[in-house]
Amino acid sequence: MITLTGQLWPYFLLIVAGYLPNEIWRALGLVLGRGLDEGSELVMLARAVATAIIGGVVAKLILFPSGALANVPLSVRLAAALCAFIAFLLAKRSVFAGVLAGEAALLLGGFLFAH
Amino acid sequence: MSDLTVYASPRAAFGNGVRSALLSVFLIVLAGTYLGLGALAHDFGFTEWWFALSTALVWAAPAQVILLSSLGTGATVVQAAVAVTLSAIRLLPMLVALLPLLRRKGTRFRDLLLPTHFTAISVWVESLRLLPGIAPEFRIPFCNGLGAGYMGTALVFGFIGYFLAAGLPPLFAATLLFLTPMSFLMSTARNARMMIDRAAFGLGLVIGPLLAWYRVELDLMWTGVIGGLLAYAFHRLRGALA
Numbered sequence: 147m148i149t150l151t152g153q154l155w156p157y158f159l160l161i162v163a164g165y166l167p168n169e170i171w172r173a174l175g176l177v178l179g180r181g182l183d184e185g186s187e188l189v190m191l192a193r194a195v196a197t198a199i200i201g202g203v204v205a206k207l208i209l210f211p212s213g214a215l216a217n218v219p220l221s222v223r224l225a226a227a228l229c230a231f232i233a234f235l236l237a238k239r240s241v242f243a244g245v246l247a248g249e250a251a252l253l254l255g256g257f258l259f260a261h
Numbered sequence: 262m263s264d265l266t267v268y269a270s271p272r273a274a275f276g277n278g279v280r281s282a283l284l285s286v287f288l289i290v291l292a293g294t295y296l297g298l299g300a301l302a303h304d305f306g307f308t309e310w311w312f313a314l315s316t317a318l319v320w321a322a323p324a325q326v327i328l329l330s331s332l333g334t335g336a337t338v339v340q341a342a343v344a345v346t347l348s349a350i351r352l353l354p355m356l357v358a359l360l361p362l363l364r365r366k367g368t369r370f371r372d373l374l375l376p377t378h379f380t381a382i383s384v385w386v387e388s389l390r391l392l393p394g395i396a397p398e399f400r401i402p403f404c405n406g407l408g409a410g411y412m413g414t415a416l417v418f419g420f421i422g423y424f425l426a427a428g429l430p431p432l433f434a435a436t437l438l439f440l441t442p443m444s445f446l447m448s449t450a451r452n453a454r455m456m457i458d459r460a461a462f463g464l465g466l467v468i469g470p471l472l473a474w475y476r477v478e479l480d481l482m483w484t485g486v487i488g489g490l491l492a493y494a495f496h497r498l499r500g501a502l503a
Contacts, residue, residue: 196385223439
């Protein structure tokens with residue numbers, strides 16, 4: 147038997163603490179979603195649940211960020227997000243234009259107010 | 262008969278999926294995100310190959326951040342595994358919503374395994390947007406191309422970030438971290454054409470931070486359940502009244 151020490155140990159951790167606990171939800175989704183049809187009510191509901199979770203993720207990343215983004219004031223983060231969304235709407239729903247505007251606003255605001 | 266895109270071969274569909282990935286805004290987002298993650302992996306003392314393997318196997322940025330920071334700060338295997346699995350619950354409803362677009366009569370189970378593994382927010386959002394316009398028999402190779410294009414980008418920029426690690430100025434690091442919420446915000450808003458999706462997204466934006474603020478456990482799972490069910494109820498009610 148190979149002992150799980152030394153160089154193999156981090157890879158064992160990756161499988162047990164990273165890969166398996168993450169992939170299990172993909173596997174369950176595959177098993178549950180395999181027999182459903184595109185227009186079915188359950189698929190609509192699943193899409194709504196997933197979309198609401200993404201909404202939650204977005205809001206949390208803006209309001210309670212970690213790392214370097216936390217050093218940029220909340221007002222700057224919110225103003226940049228607003229700039230991004232306005233640019234997105236003005237540019238006929240271009241995600242690229244929105245992301246660019248948001249990043250520029252964050253950079254400018256961070257430069258002016260982060261000290 | 263219909264105006265669905267047809268490709269010369271599954272291989273051509275795969276190539277077009279890769280092309281779509283390389284031309285999409287998510288390319289910049291993934292590049293930026295994995296630049297930051299690579300630097301994080303370096304700072305916590307993981308090897309570059311360990312980090313690359315984690316990108317290929319886990320393929321979910323939030324789970325990778327949790328894995329790096331929990332193992333890096335000395336959490337136990339069980340603590341890290343629980344934190345990772347809680348962050349990954351969203352993958353289940355995402356797959357349930359995506360599979361009907363990929364599957365058709367006679368699709369083999371094993372052909373769904375690769376698209377299943379590639380499913381992450383970026384691939385999911387772009388698949389939901391692009392797959393309905395593609396002939397069903399070419400959707401699986403197209404989706405695989407999309408996933409391969411994104412994952413390749415993430416791997417390359419993960420390495421770059423790993424070796425740049427110490428050189429990232431703080432404000433630049435902040436703008437990299439801002440790429441993810443910005444791109445998810447607008448790509449999801451762009452995809453939300455039906456009222457039920459718009460309602461779900463709006464509810465998630467409000468409920469998510471409220472639950473996080475009050476430190477409700479499993480906040481994102483409850484955001485999905487509450488926001489998704491309310492949006493669905495609203496959708497049924499409108500249907501019943503119409």
